[in-house]
Amino acid sequence: MNRDDFNMLNKDIIYFDNAATTLKPKQVIDDITEYYNEYSANAHRGDYDISLKVDNKISETRNLVKEFINAKETSEIVFTSNATDSINKIVFGYFKNILKPGDEVLLTDSEHASLILPWFELAEELDLKIGYISLTHDLQVTLDNVKKAITPKTKVIALSHITNVVGDIRPIKEITQYAHDNNILILVDGAQSIPHMKVDVQDLDIDFLTFSAHKMCGPTGVGILYGKEKYLNNIHPIIFGGGMNSSFEYNGKRIYKDLPYLMEAGTPNIAGIIGLGSAIKYLNSIGMDNITKHEQELKDYALKKLKQLPNIIIYNETIKSGIITFNVKDIFPQDVSLYLNKYGICIRAGSHCAKMLKDEIGIKNTCRISFYFYNTKEEIDKLIEVLNNPNILQDVI
Ligand SMILES: Cc1ncc(COP(=O)(O)O)c(C=O)c1O
Incomplete structure (x- = not known):
């Protein structure tokens, strides 16, 4: 095709x-080139035409991502630098603040390093327990095995939707339903599913989702962090600087912006975000x-x-x-x-x-x-x- x-x-x-x-595809490369040739300004900063165009393009992409995964609000879509960055921001910006020593995080042993290592780090820091969901003989995750792995201490399940080695597709909807019935949150690594299948975060009832533009015809250097608004409202930025604050004073008083800008300090990867938007349009056209x-x-x-x-x-x-x-x-x-x-x-x-x-x-x-x-x-x-x-x-x- x-x-x-x-x-x-x-x-x-x-x-x-x-x-x-x-x-x-050429369409993505052309849109990126057009940005550099025709309206190469910074975002959120200028009151002149080409800068406003940049802001509009970023908003357009945020909206395209929202529609693509059927999120409720554009404020639930945060741009990061890759899936790994998104996962780290969720683990250290959200879960670090709500988990307590002895709480348990469930993983599987077929996950990518980017999903495992942030949890290992946080587990060491907060004295969390890491548990593993057993795989079936053909390396899949079943709801039964999830049920068997859950303990009264389980607070989070973090797993890929599709794994990158075996490629097994996890029954996310069944897992989220059961997890939510037991007050457990779900972080889904969508790096290998979003590019290849329709994913509806509301239908699957996913709490947090992460993926990378470069695995879906987009450029490198852009990731997506999705979170339900009620959880993202309690996320703390782990990177601070320009673009995420409204004001700050000598005495250290500062006011930060609302989501999603709160989580997007610094100049964003503008060309990359524009490229992600054109990649989504391209995938939608197929x-x-x-x-x-x-x-x-x-x-x-x-x-x-x-x-x-x-x-x-x-x-x-x-x-x-x-x-x-x-x-x-x-x-x-x-x-x-x-x-x-x-x-x-x-x-x-x-x-x-x-x-x-x-x-x-x-x-x-x-x-x-x-x-x-x-x-x-x-x-x-x-x-x-x-x-x-x-x-x-x-x-x-
Ligand atoms: C399942 C899975 N999760 C996370 C990642 C990390 O993606 P990135 O390197 O774009 O951050 C990958 C990359 O191969 C992956 O396959």
Whole structure:
């Protein structure tokens, strides 16, 4: 789909590393270039036309994000620098102020470092307990396992909607319902779901959601922090400075702005936010349901073909998202990816920032293919042809 919009696809590469970052269409690049060429002013600062245009563009993007995830208010949408930044701001700006020693945070061991490490830090600081929701034999999270993990001390569940290694899609609606019935808040890491499927924060009743523009056809350097207004109203900024204050005086008296500006100190990534807005318009023009469907078709097709090859071990066959995690028997994953690189095929090898998952799948490193809407069955055919080689190891060297 839409391959002509991507200059990177004219470079004789097959790009299968979309879970790391996606390619950017011309429309997004053009809108960013237009900002720098035509109205390159700062935000919130000027009373002249081009500065007002910047403010309007930022408001427009905030509104596009609100509609995209069906938030209630634009004030619930905070721009950050990436999903990691969003998670840290929630953990240290909100949960640090409400959790008490002995309270428990539930995670899973297949989460990305960006979701795990802020909690480890806060747990050490506040003497919190970290608990883990067990995964099923095929590495999924079920409501039953969530119920089993919850204790009277559980106050927060933090988990990805879709994980970046296994690609399993969590039953977020069931989990939030059960959690809320038990006075537990939910932080959902949407880095791998928002780009690939329709997500409605009100329908799923998500308390906090985080994601990154660069994984959804937007530029790097922009993240999104969503929080229900009633919780965000009690969030404390962890970065202070220009743009987030209304006044301050010699004696230290200061008045800070309301949300979302309270959480957006300093000059924002204006070009990035404009690019995020155009990425959302672009994804909307394709249709999120069409994106999901196309990726599922690619995944089914690739799995069928991969299974016909000798020596391929697949770790997430039953999972529906567009991520395939595999190994070639007896070959180190980095060697597989170096070998594929010789044919212009870009995949990811390693632990993919989910460093505890090794204990679940029994191996530290894997190869990961992750699709997006511009990938094709022909690209998969090429991958299969190249992988169907008994001498991969010799060919790497
Ligand atoms: C599931 C998940 N969460 C969080 C992140 C962090 O995203 P970023 O590096 O854009 O902050 C990633 C990035 O790969 C991810 O896959």
